Each structure stands twice: as C-alpha cells, then as structure tokens.
Amino acid sequence: xxxxxxxxxxxxxxxxxxxxxxxxxxxxxxxxxxxxxxxxxxxxxxxxxxxxxxxxxxxxxxxxxxxxxxxxxxxxxxxxxxxxxxxxxxxxxxxxxxxxxxxxxxxxxxxxxxxxxxxxxxxxxxxxxxxxxxxxxxxxxxxxxxxxxxxxxxxxxxxxxxxxxxxxxxxxxxxxxxxxxxxxxxxxxxxxxxxxxxxxxxxxxxxxxxxxxxxxxxxxxxxxxxxxxxxxxxxxxxxxxxxxxxxxxxxxxxxxxxxxxxxxxxxxxxxxxxxxxxxxxxxxxxxxxxxxxxxxxxxxxxxxxxxxxxxxxxxxxxxxxxxxxxxxxxxxxxxxxxxxxxxxxxxxxxxxxxxxxxxxxxxxxxxx
Amino acid sequence: xxxxxxxxxxxxxxxxxxxxxxxxxxxxxxxxxxxxxxxxxxxxxxxxxxxxxxxxxxxxxxxxxxxxxxxxxxxxxx
Numbered sequence: 001x002x003x004x005x006x007x008x009x010x011x012x013x014x015x016x017x018x019x020x021x022x023x024x025x026x027x028x029x030x031x032x033x034x035x036x037x038x039x040x041x042x043x044x045x046x047x048x049x050x051x052x053x054x055x056x057x058x059x060x061x062x063x064x065x066x067x068x069x070x071x072x073x074x075x076x077x078x079x080x081x082x083x084x085x086x087x088x089x090x091x092x093x094x095x096x097x098x099x100x101x102x103x104x105x106x107x108x109x110x111x112x113x114x115x116x117x118x119x120x121x122x123x124x125x126x127x128x129x130x131x132x133x134x135x136x137x138x139x140x141x142x143x144x145x146x147x148x149x150x151x152x153x154x155x156x157x158x159x160x161x162x163x164x165x166x167x168x169x170x171x172x173x174x175x176x177x178x179x180x181x182x183x184x185x186x187x188x189x190x191x192x193x194x195x196x197x198x199x200x201x202x203x204x205x206x207x208x209x210x211x212x213x214x215x216x217x218x219x220x221x222x223x224x225x226x227x228x229x230x231x232x233x234x235x236x237x238x239x240x241x242x243x244x245x246x247x248x249x250x251x252x253x254x255x256x257x258x259x260x261x262x263x264x265x266x267x268x269x270x271x272x273x274x275x276x277x278x279x280x281x282x283x284x285x286x287x288x289x290x291x292x293x294x295x296x297x298x299x300x301x302x303x304x305x306x307x308x309x310x311x312x313x314x315x316x317x318x319x320x321x322x323x324x325x326x327x328x329x330x331x332x333x334x335x336x337x338x339x340x341x342x343x344x345x346x347x348x349x350x351x352x353x354x355x356x357x358x359x360x361x362x363x364x365x366x367x368x
Numbered sequence: 369x370x371x372x373x374x375x376x377x378x379x380x381x382x383x384x385x386x387x388x389x390x391x392x393x394x395x396x397x398x399x400x401x402x403x404x405x406x407x408x409x410x411x412x413x414x415x416x417x418x419x420x421x422x423x424x425x426x427x428x429x430x431x432x433x434x435x436x437x438x439x440x441x442x443x444x445x446x
Contacts, residue, residue: 096426301399306391309383310406317413322427332427339437340430 006209009217011142014149015282016201016221020051021228022283023104024194026250026276028229029236031334033245035186038172040242041234043187048226050187051195054345055222058199059215061349064356066211070202070349071297077355086348087298091291093344095311097197098287099318101280102126106319107326112253113270123319126284131312133285134292135305138207141285148278155275160231162259167238192338194229196345198222203290249326252276288315372418380411 007015032040032047065073071090075083105126106119114122133141176183198218205214236245236255245251253276256269291311292304301307323329384407391400417423431438 295402299398299402301402302396303399306387306396306399306403307406309387310403310410313379313383313410313414314406317410317417317423318426320417321423321425324425332431335438335442336427336431336434339434339441 005137005139005207007138007142007207008209009213011146012205012208012214012217013221013224014145015142015204015286016198016218017225017228018145018148018152018279018282019200019286020194020198020222020225021279022194022197023101023276023280024190024229025232025279026104026108026252028190028193029233029245029251030248031189032186032233033237033242033251035189036183037178037242037246038237039175039177039183040186040237040245041172041230042175043183044190044226044230044233046184047187047190047194048223048230050191051198051226052219052222054191054195055198055218056215057353058202058349059205059218061353061356062202062205062214064353064360066214067206069206069293069297070199070352071294073356074348074352075297077352077359084298087294090344090348091294091298093340094200094287094291094294095314095318096322098130098284098291099315099322101284101287102130102315102319103323103329105277105280105284107323107329108250108253108273108276111326112250113273120316120320123316126281127312127316127319129281130285130288130315131308133281134288135308138204138289141282141289145282148282152275152278155272156228159256159259159272159275160235162261162265163235163239163255166258167235168241169238171238171241172234188338189334190229192341194226195222196341199345199349200286200290202349203293204286288312369418369420373415376411376414376418380407383407 028044029040032043036043061070061073065076068076071087074086074090077083078086102123106122109122110117110119133144201218205211208214208217232252232255236251239255239258240248240251244254248254253269253273256272257267259268259272260266288308288311292307295301295307295311296304323332387403388400391403413423
C-alpha cells in the first residue's frame with residue numbers, strides 16, 4: 001500500500017514526542033522508584049540515553065530503504081512466506097499493545113477519576129476516538145497533534161511551575177545510596193516501554209515528506225520527550241518522595257493532586273490528566289495505524305479503512321481480556337513484557353538490518 | 369447481559385451498513401474478505417464475552433512461550 005498522505009518534519013517531531021511520552025508518563029515513575037528509589041531520575045536519564053541509541057538504530061534501518069515501510073522490507077529481506085509470517089506476528093504485537101494502552105486508560109479512569117463507571121465504557125469511548133483518528137488518516141491526526149501540542153506545553157509548564165515550590169531536596173538525597181546496579185536495572189523497564197517501542201515509527205516514517213532529515217527529526221523528538229519524562233520523574237521523587245512514588249499506581253496523577261496555589265487553585269488534577277490523555281491517545285492511534293499499514297501490506301489491500309471498525313472491535317475485546325487485574329498487569333509487565341518487546345523491537349530488526357546490509361553489499365559486488 | 373448482546377448486534381449492523389455497500393461498489397473483494405474475517409471473529413468473541421463466558425487470555429500463552437527467557441532475565445537481574 002502506498003502511503004499517500006504525507007506529514008512534514010514538525011508534525012513528525014510532535015508525533016515522536018507524544019509517542020515517546022505515551023503511557024510512560026503515567027506508570028514508569030512508580031517502576032523507576034521501585035528499583036532506583038531516590039535515584040529514579042538518574043535511571044530515567046540513562047533510559048533516555050539508551051533510547052536515543054535505539055532510535056539511531058531504527059533510523060539506520062529506515063535509511064536502507066526510505067520509501068518502503070518495515071513490513072514491506074521484511075518480505076524483501078526474509079522472502080515472501082517467512083516475511084509474511086513475521087508480519088503477522090508484528091500485527092499481533094501491535095494489536096496487543098494497542099489493547100494494553102486502552103486498558104491503561106480504562107484502569108486509570110476507574111481507579112482514579114470515576115470509580116463508579118464500569119471500565120468497558122471508557123474502553124469503548126476511547127477506542128471510538130482512536131478509530132476515527134485512524135479512519136481519517138495520518139494527515140488529520142498530525143494536524144490534531146499540532147493543536148494538542150500547544151495545550152500540552154501549556155499544561156506541562158503550569159504543572160512544573162506550580163510544583164517547583166514543593167520540591168524537597170531531602171527526598172532525593174543521598175544520591176547513589178544503593179550503588180549503580182539498581183539504577184541501571186530500573187531503567188530497563190523505561191527503555192522497554194519507551195525506547196524499544198519506537199520501532200513502530202519504521203511503519204510511519206515512509207509518510208514523512210522529507211526522508212533525508214528523519215534521523216534528526218526522530219532524535220530531537222526523542223530527546224525532548226525524554227527530557228519531559230526525566231523532569232516528571234524528578235518531580236515525583238522530589239515532591240512525593242521515593243516511597244509514595246513507588247506505592248502509587250499512577251504517581252504522576254498523585255503529583256497533580258499536590259498542585260496548590262495559595263489554597264485557592266487546587267484539585268486541578270483532571271486538567272493535568274489531559275497531558276496523559278493526549279499522549280496515550282497518540283500512542284494508541286499510532287499503534288492502530290501501524291496495524292492498518294501492516295495488514296494492508298501483508299494482504300496487499302488497496303485501502304485499509306474498511307478494516308478499521310472490525311479491528312477496533314477486536315481491540316476493545318482484547319483490552320478487556322488481557323489484564324484481568326492490576327496485579328496481573330504489573331507481574332506481566334515486569335516479567336514477560338521486556339523479552340516480548342525486545343523480540344520485536346530488537347531481535348527481528350537487527351536480523352533484518354544485518355541481512356539487508358549484506359544483500360546491499362552483495363549487489364554492489366555483482367555490479368563491480 | 370442481554371443489553372450488551374443487543375448492543376453488539378446493533379454495532380455490527382451499523383458497521384456493515386457503513387462499509388459493505390462501498391466495498392461492493394468498488395468490487396474490492398480482498399478487502400471484503402479481510403473485513404468479514406475480522407468482523408465475524410470479533411462479533412463471535414464479543415458475544416461469548418457478553419455471555420460472561422471466560423475468554424482465554426493471549427497474554428497467558430505469551431507468558432508460557434517466554435517463560436524460559438523471563439526466568440533467565442530474572443536470574444541475571446537479581
């Protein structure tokens with residue numbers, strides 16, 4: 001399938017920023033604090049640096065064949081049938097990841113904001129918005145992301161400014177109390193959820209209008225998104241303290257409850273929650289878009305739009321099934337998610353990249 | 369339970385109403401096959417879920433597949 005709708009470099013950067021922040025902003029401060037304690041923000045910095053390496057690697061795959069998306073490239077490199085099989089695995093991965101993001105929204109809303117409403121309502125409502133985003137195509141999505149971006153920045157700045165007064169230095173000291181090992185260990189989950197999932201952009205990059213500058217675009221976006229996450233983690237640790245951050249399921253939301261301007265402006269956490277609604281929306285939509293591109297590519301469809309509703313139905317069903325409880329989710333995420341995502345974000349891409357490079361060199365030798 | 373079954377059926381009719389005429393008009397048979405596959409499987413699973421029968425969880429299967437590797441990672445990290 002040709003990706004006809006094109007987006008420019010600025011829109012791509014905004015996509016990368018939103019996608020990188022994604023659901024990470026909501027859950028990782030807790031995971032980072034569980035491992036790194038008061039040094040969680042250092043883990044976040046390590047996570048961002050490693051993620052930049054991953055992004056660099058993905059852009060070098062994209063540069064091997066800038067017009068073709070990754071699924072197309074899989075079939076060229078691995079042969080038709082092996083390629084199709086791996087593409088199906090990728091489709092499965094994207095569907096499950098999208099369902100996981102929908103589950104996070106449902107869980108967040110039911111546990112924190114509207115406890116009396118059944119989760120399925122949020123799952124369906126959220127998926128409907130995602131469905132319409134995907135149906136209208138990436139160009140519409142990119143423009144709406146641009147509009148969101150302004151509000152995102154405004155809310156984020158408010159969030160940070162209001163909390164600056166509450167920072168307690170004793171919460172982040174002593175630095176390196178438990179040594180370096182737990183800090184690196186804690187950053188692994190951060191990398192797996194933010195850095196490694198960036199390979200989704202291998203399917204979206206062919207929509208970029210200027211293929212030359214993709215590496216720059218992606219790196220800038222990742223860096224900016226990463227900085228936001230570092231700042232949020234730092235605020236969580238320094239305002240709430242490492243223990244509270246660790247034991248809150250959604251520490252960022254707990255942090256937003258702390259916003260208090262002269263006992264006058266308070267309880268604005270739902271407005272702040274707009275930040276993660278937007279980032280999770282973009283992340284889910286890009287996953288969904290990746291499903292559509294992969295399906296269209298694997299089955300040689302001319303148009304992916306008719307499939308949006310049925311696949312959306314599947315995402316709602318799966319989002320209700322995959323995580324029976326938050327305990328299950330935490331256990332699964334810390335045990336299985338990391339090898340699962342590394343298979344798709346690291347093992348397959350490195351095989352494809354290796355074979356692709358080798359084939360390109362062979363072609364050159366034949367020509368000489 | 370009845371409410372969700374009726375809801376699913378209504379949504380399905382709505383989806384068919386929106387998509388199928390256009391597909392038939394453009395004679396996109398491959399798209400129609402794919403569409404039907406996802407819709408029928410989705411509706412059936414949705415109806416089973418609406419009847420409050422427990423669906424198998426794909427994440428359990430993935431856990432079984434990855435259990436050797438995740439045990440190994442646990443060992444390294446400890």
